[in-house]
Amino acid sequence: MIAKQSDLRWLVFVLLTVSNLQCCVFGKQQQQQEQVPCYFIFGDSFAVNGNDNDLDTYKANYLPYGSDFPAGPTGRFSNGKTMVDVLAEKVGLKDYIPPFRKVGNGTEILKGVNYASGAAIMQVETAGSKVTSISQQINFHRTIVRRIDNIFGSKFKSNYYLQQCLYSVGIGSNDYLVGYYTPSNNGSEPTRKIPSEEYAEKLVDGYLFNHLNNLYNSGARKIAIFGLGPLGCSPTAVKFYATNQHCISVMDTDIHIFNSRISMVVDRFNKNYKNAKFTYINIYDLTSANVFPGFKQTQVPCCETDRNGLCAPNTAKCQNVNDYFYWDGYRPTEAANVVLANLAYNASVPDNAYPYNLQQLIA
Numbered sequence: 463m464i465a466k467q468s469d470l471r472w473l474v475f476v477l478l479t480v481s482n483l484q485c486c487v488f489g490k491q492q493q494q495q496e497q498v499p500c501y502f503i504f505g506d507s508f509a510v511n512g513n514d515n516d517l518d519t520y521k522a523n524y525l526p527y528g529s530d531f532p533a534g535p536t537g538r539f540s541n542g543k544t545m546v547d548v549l550a551e552k553v554g555l556k557d558y559i560p561p562f563r564k565v566g567n568g569t570e571i572l573k574g575v576n577y578a579s580g581a582a583i584m585q586v587e588t589a590g591s592k593v594t595s596i597s598q599q600i601n602f603h604r605t606i607v608r609r610i611d612n613i614f615g616s617k618f619k620s621n622y623y624l625q626q627c628l629y630s631v632g633i634g635s636n637d638y639l640v641g642y643y644t645p646s647n648n649g650s651e652p653t654r655k656i657p658s659e660e661y662a663e664k665l666v667d668g669y670l671f672n673h674l675n676n677l678y679n680s681g682a683r684k685i686a687i688f689g690l691g692p693l694g695c696s697p698t699a700v701k702f703y704a705t706n707q708h709c710i711s712v713m714d715t716d717i718h719i720f721n722s723r724i725s726m727v728v729d730r731f732n733k734n735y736k737n738a739k740f741t742y743i744n745i746y747d748l749t750s751a752n753v754f755p756g757f758k759q760t761q762v763p764c765c766e767t768d769r770n771g772l773c774a775p776n777t778a779k780c781q782n783v784n785d786y787f788y789w790d791g792y793r794p795t796e797a798a799n800v801v802l803a804n805l806a807y808n809a810s811v812p813d814n815a816y817p818y819n820l821q822q823l824i825a
Contacts, residue, residue, distance in 0.1 A: 496554035498628045498824050500574035501546075502606075502682070503559055504599050505632035508793055509546045509578035512537035512561035519593070520580045520772065526765050526779045530796060537561070539580065539772075540789050541764065541779065542796030546576070546630060548803035553628060553824060562602050567609050574627065577602050583636045584669040596633050596669075600676050607680050624681035625737065628824055631674065632688035632745075634720060635792075637665055638713065639693065649704050651712045658716045666723035674727065678735060684823055685740045687728065688806075689721035691749045697763045698771035698791030708761075721746055725816045732817070741818040748805045748814055749787075749794075757798065758785040767791040 503509050507520070514521040515537045522528070528535035530542040538544050550559050559576045579594035586595040607624065614620045642661065643652035654661070670687075677685060693699055694713030703710050724742045731738040764780040765773035771791025773779075780786055789795040794802065809815035811822070 498553050498555070498626060498684075499623065500572055500627040501550050501553065501555060501559055502574050502603060502627060502629045503546050503576040503578055504596060504603075504630065504677075505546075505578040505688075506582040506635055507539045507578075507580035508632055508635070509544055509576065509630075510537055510539065510561075510580050511544065511547070511558065511576050511578070513563050513576070513578060513594070514580050516563070517594075520770070522580070522772070524775045526773050526777060529779060530783065539793040540796055540799060541783055543799055545794070545799040545802045545806070546578075548800050549630070549807065549820065550574075552803060552807050553820075562599075562606070565606070567612070569613060571606055571609055572613065572623075575603070575606050578632075581636055581640075582633060583640070584633055584665055584673065585637060593636075596631075596673050597676075600673060600680070603677070604680055621681050625683040627682070627684065628820075629677060629682045629685040630688065631670075631677070631685060633670070633673075634665060634690050635693060638690070638716060638720075639699075643713070645703060649706065651705060651710065652703050654712070654716070658719050662716070662720040662723055666720060666727055670724070671727050671730070674731065674740070678731070678738060683737050683739055685738075686743055686806075686820055686823060687724055687740065688743045689724055689745050690717045691745045693717055693792070695761075696771070696792045697761060697788055698767060698769075700761075701791075702769070717746060728816065739818070739823060741820075741823050742816045743806045743809060743820070744814045744816075745802070745806075748802055748809070757787045758782075760787045762786070763788045763790050764795060765790055 515523045521537055522539045523535045523537045525535055528538060531538065547558060555573060557573065559574045560570060562575050562577045565571050565575055577599035581593045582596055583593050584596055586597045611617050611620045642655055644655065645652050674685065692709065692714055694710035699710050699713060721744065728740045728742045731740045764783050764786040766777040767790050768774055773790045783795055784797040786795050787798045807820045809819040811817065811819060
């Protein structure tokens with residue numbers, strides 16, 4: 463009992479210290495109560511906000527990207543906010559989570575860091591020169607954790623702080639889109655390089671589990687894992703494989719198999735790891751057109767795209783962007799990201815979130 467009281471005193475000390483630091487960083491106390499002290503983001507182009515801008519890789523730091531964002535083009539693959547931007551707002555964080563490559567050793571890192579990169583992939587051995595793997599993102603996070611240790615002056619205190627934070631991981635799209643499929647020559651479905659079940663098991667039970675384990679060992683306890691959306695229904699995939707189908711069924715079958723394994727990994731952590739509180743958010747079902755009756759355009763992008771699904775530089779965008787689900791060949795508009803974030807925060811359990819939605823995860 464004495465040890466528990468001591469732990470509680472340390473926790474109160476840490477949270478009060480952070481509150482004072484936040485006051486210094488932002489110049490005034492937050493007017494809305496924060497549900498978490500910080501948010502750490504790992505992922506790909508659906509979450510990136512500037513880490514790629516100075517790298518020789520795929521990036522979105524040009525118009526028409528950011529055309530509806532207050533700061534203009536920032537590296538976000540959308541016309542405005544991404545889903546993680548909106549989620550940060552929903553959990554009471556007043557400022558956008560900064561990209562890793564823009565932060566230093568100051569107290570701004572106590573609000574969290576965004577490590578996402580547009581071409582991020584799980585399989586580090588297949589990552590080329592233009593690809594940032596999730597392993598690299600986690601290594602970057604270890605650097606930030608050491609800086610947070612220095613701010614608190616104690617690993618013990620910083621661990622208490624980090625365990626209150628929200629973490630999200632959205633990865634896997636590029637593992638399917640780059641190199642897994644072989645296009646046919648007759649307009650039929652693409653073929654897989656290895657069987658779907660085998661590939662999904664390799665990705666989820668192998669790579670994803672190991673990456674999440676490394677995050678846990680770095681202090682993460684509240685982790686939301688976003689499944690993959692219907693990549694086979696994205697405008698670029700349909701156009702690239704030219705099967706004259708509404709969606710590429712082979713791809714969507716594979717995504718279902720991939721997503722179905724995530725809940726088993728979540729159970730493995732929650733049952734076997736002390737204080738682990740992991741959850742799976744079912745993005746595939748959340749992006750069903752039936753969920754979004756307000757979107758008039760769900761098959762075409764708002765901007766003009768190239769063969770990689772990126773907006774062509776300095777081209778015009780659609781007139782009524784809020785009518786469109788897709789901004790470019792793969793990623794949502796800000797309007798769609800707002801809907802997605804709201805649904806993830808309040809998702810039905812267990813159909814769209816297992817075993818918690820985001821509101822329950824951080825409670």
